[in-house]
Amino acid sequence: MKNITVNTFREHKQTGEKLTMITCYDYTTAKLVDQSGIDSILVGDSLGMTMLGYDDTLSVTLDDMIHHSAAVARGAKHPLIICDMPFMTYSTGTRDAVMAAGRLIQEGHAHAVKLEGGTEVQEEIKAIVAAKIPVCAHIGLTPQSVNTFGGFKVQGKDQATVDKLLADAKAVEEAGAFAVVMECVPAPLAKKITDMLTIPTIGIGAGVDCDGQVLVYQDMLGMFGDFVPKFVKQFAHIGEAMVKGFKDYDDAVKNKTFPTKEHEFTMDTTLLEEK
Numbered sequence: 001m002k003n004i005t006v007n008t009f010r011e012h013k014q015t016g017e018k019l020t021m022i023t024c025y026d027y028t029t030a031k032l033v034d035q036s037g038i039d040s041i042l043v044g045d046s047l048g049m050t051m052l053g054y055d056d057t058l059s060v061t062l063d064d065m066i067h068h069s070a071a072v073a074r075g076a077k078h079p080l081i082i083c084d085m086p087f088m089t090y091s092t093g094t095r096d097a098v099m100a101a102g103r104l105i106q107e108g109h110a111h112a113v114k115l116e117g118g119t120e121v122q123e124e125i126k127a128i129v130a131a132k133i134p135v136c137a138h139i140g141l142t143p144q145s146v147n148t149f150g151g152f153k154v155q156g157k158d159q160a161t162v163d164k165l166l167a168d169a170k171a172v173e174e175a176g177a178f179a180v181v182m183e184c185v186p187a188p189l190a191k192k193i194t195d196m197l198t199i200p201t202i203g204i205g206a207g208v209d210c211d212g213q214v215l216v217y218q219d220m221l222g223m224f225g226d227f228v229p230k231f232v233k234q235f236a237h238i239g240e241a242m243v244k245g246f247k248d249y250d251d252a253v254k255n256k257t258f259p260t261k262e263h264e265f266t267m268d269t270t271l272l273e274e275k
C-alpha cells in the first residue's frame, strides 16, 4: 500500500480520482483504517463529542489533540494524517497559530493541520504554510462557530452566505491551503466551488461532486446513536454488534460459562498442598 501525501491530493484533483477521508482518534482504530485503503485520517476535534462526551468542540484543547493524534500516528502508516487545530489556538494571531500547528506536527506526529474559516483566517493559513506545515481549510458549517451561527446550520441557503462561501473558498486557496473541507453546503454550490478551485474539495454533507468525502467514523459505522446527521450513511452496524458482545460477556460471566478451562493457566498443584 502506498503512502499518501499532499502530492497525492494534488494528483487526484488533476485525474478526478476521488479522495477518501475518515476521522480517527486512537491507535486501535488507526491500525484498522490503515488496512482499508482510505487515503487520509482526520484527527478531528469532533473527538470532543465522540470520545469525550462534550456537546460541541469548544472545550477541546491543544493537548487533547496532540494526545489523540500521536496515538493515531502510532497506528496508521499509510494515510495522510491531518489534525484539527482546536478552538482558540489560531484566532489570537499568526504567531500563536504557527506555534500550535507546530506542536501538532512535532508532538502529535500529524502530517498536516486543519483549521476552520475562510477570509478571516487567510493570514494564519499563509503563516502556517510559510512554516512548512500543510494546511487543510474547512468552510461552510464550521462547528467552532456554533455560537456565532446560533446552532449547527447548513450554510449557503441565502445570497449573503453563498457569496461568503465563494469568497472563503477563493481565500483559502490563495492563502496556500492544499485542500478544503466543505461541511453542510448545498450540493450545487459545492459543485460550483469544486469546479472553481485548483485544490481538492472534501465534502461532508456537500454532495457527490466534491473531489472527496469525509465522515466521522462512529457515524458511518453506526456506533454513535445520539444524533445521526442527514448526510450520514451507516456502512455497518458496529454499535449493535458491540452491545451484543457486551451482553454476551455479561451473561457468560454471570452464568459461569466464561472463563472455561481453555482460558486458564495451569500450575503444579502440589504447590498448594498443606505443608
Ligand code: KIV
Pocket (backbone or CB within 6 Å): 023, 042, 043, 044, 045, 046, 047, 084, 138, 181, 183, 204, 214, 216
Ligand atoms: O472534527 C471533525 O471531525 C471535522 C469533520 C466533521 C470534517 O471537522
